[in-house]
Amino acid sequence: MGEILAGALFMYIFKEASRNAYNNDRREVNFRKNFFKYFGLNLPHADAIDDVLRVLAPSELEQLKARLVAGLIEQKIFRKFRFLGKYYLVAVDATGMASFEQRHCNHCLTKTSKTGVVTYFHYVLEAKIVTSTGLSISLASEFIENDPGRDYEKQDCEQKAFARLAVKIKKYFPRLPICILADGLYPNNSVFDICAKNDWKFIITLKDGNLKTFQTEVGLLRATASKRSICRVDKTTxxxxxxxxxxxxxxxxxxxxxxxxxxxxxxxxxxxxxxxxFAYITNVHQNLQNVAETADSGRLRWKIENEGFNSQKNLGYALEHKFSRTSFIALQNYYHLMQIGHMINQLVERCNQVVDILKEHSKQTIVDLWKKMMAYLIIFQCEDNLQIPYQPG
Ligand SMILES: [Zn+2]
Incomplete structure (x- = not known):
């Protein structure tokens, strides 16, 4: 099982973007030997990985992910980024995973266009710890999915998924002081209820149309509001x-x-x-000392879109790639492994050795560095006497 999961995990750590690309590298003798030399593991065929991921309960990998993140929290990786010196900033947002022209599984969400064409797709709601330095680490994921028995009218949605996601966060991180960051879809009573029940702080984007009575009150009292001005100067602005x-x-x-x-x-x-x-509603009582930190933290919400979803879509993880064309269980398992792989890479990309290489060569990028690492693993000839115990078919 260790080899199977490590194989899948390295597909993401190596930013292979597809099972096919992984298989191609795995076919190289040097690659297999080097991998065994460094990690002490065989590389399983992508089909063998797929067979397992189709039957493994996704809750197993979700738990693994939660334990790894709990380990990082214990090691105080996020400590200095806490809001008001106490609360971990957790951004919540949904993103598309895969869409299909034909029904993919009986949990697919569906959308019918004006011309009557039906698309089938999967969405996931994420809670990620975000930091001002750009870390975006998955705390918990909740798949937005239809119940096979339910009718189309009652499709699952982000709001319903948030209630389930909150239960998961509380289950895996019962005592973690959290401040939820969310967009203009979230200022509503059920979200406020969930935050109150779990003793979470929140900073939620307030759009013009949100919470009419609240905003009317704000409009009436605006003239009496307290203000604080800050000026930040750098070389050009x-x-x-x-x-x-x-x-x-x-x-x-x-x-x-x-x-x-x-x-x-x-x-x-x-x-x-x-x-x-930018405007926010929050349950953190404001004063001249904390208002700037509150609004600046509220703005970190976009890190989940940029450093989180966009990196996973466009920087080698292929979030929207159809990792499994038929199995919803496999799709969820690949997703959890992608979160773990991305988490490991974010930490590696910030370690001193990598930062120093990037500093040394100003044109060097993370993408180049990964290309070179893969080239090294494929081309570098390992000692001939290294025996790997398993020869793939
Ligand atoms: Zn499906």
Missing amino acids: RTNLEYTFLNDIEYKGRYFSWVECMETIVNIKGTEISNQR
């Missing part, structure tokens, strides 16, 4: 940040705070180059 906040705004029997950040960036000549507004 000056960034002016104006933070505004209000506390104790009532919404359906609870009291929340409202935070707004206006950001203006000007260049050396004084010309404005960008002007943005």
Whole structure:
């Protein structure tokens, strides 16, 4: 089992992007020998991996992932990034995994176009620990899936999946102090309930259309709001940040705070180059000391999209690749292994040895480095007397 899972995991760590690419490398004798020399494992055929991943309960790999992340938390990897020195920032968002023209399995979500064409697809809701340095590490995943018996009208959705995801986070990390970061789909009473029940803080994006009564109240009290201005200067730009906040705004029997950040960036000549507004609802009571950290943390939410989903889609992990064309169980297992592989690589890419190489050669990139590592494993001739116990078919 160790060899099977390690094989699948290395498909992601090596950024092979498909089972076929993995098989091609595995066919090289040097590659197999080098892999055995460094890791003490045989490389199984991708079909053997697939056979196992079709029957292994996805909860097993999910648990493995949670244990690994718990280990990182114990080793204090995220400690210095905590919000207000206490709360781990956990961004929550959904992303597409794979879409199919034909029904892939009986858990597929479906979408019918105006012309009546049905597409079948899978979505996953993620909770990832995010940091200002760009780490985006999967804490828990919940698949948005249809129950085979249910009718089309009652498709599963992100909101329902969030309730299940919250249960999972609490199960695997019962005492972890968490602050949830989420987008404009999340300011609603059921999300506030879940956060209150679990004793979680939240900083949630407030869009113009969200929570009308709350926003009306904010509009009425705006003139009395407290403000704090910060100016950040670097070599080429000056960034002016104006933070505004209000506390104790009532919404359906609870009291929340409202935070707004206006950001203006000007260049050396004084010309404005960008002007943005961000607004949040939070259950963290605001004051002049914490308002900037609150709004800045709220903005880290996009790390789940950029460092999380986009990296997994476009930087070698092939998140949207159809790793299994028929099995939903296998699709989930590949997904969990991808999260573990990406987690390992994020840590490797930040270790001193790699950072030093990148610093030394200014044109060197992570992509180049991985290409060279793969070339080394394929071309470098291992000692001839190294015997690997298994010869693949
Ligand atoms: Zn399916």
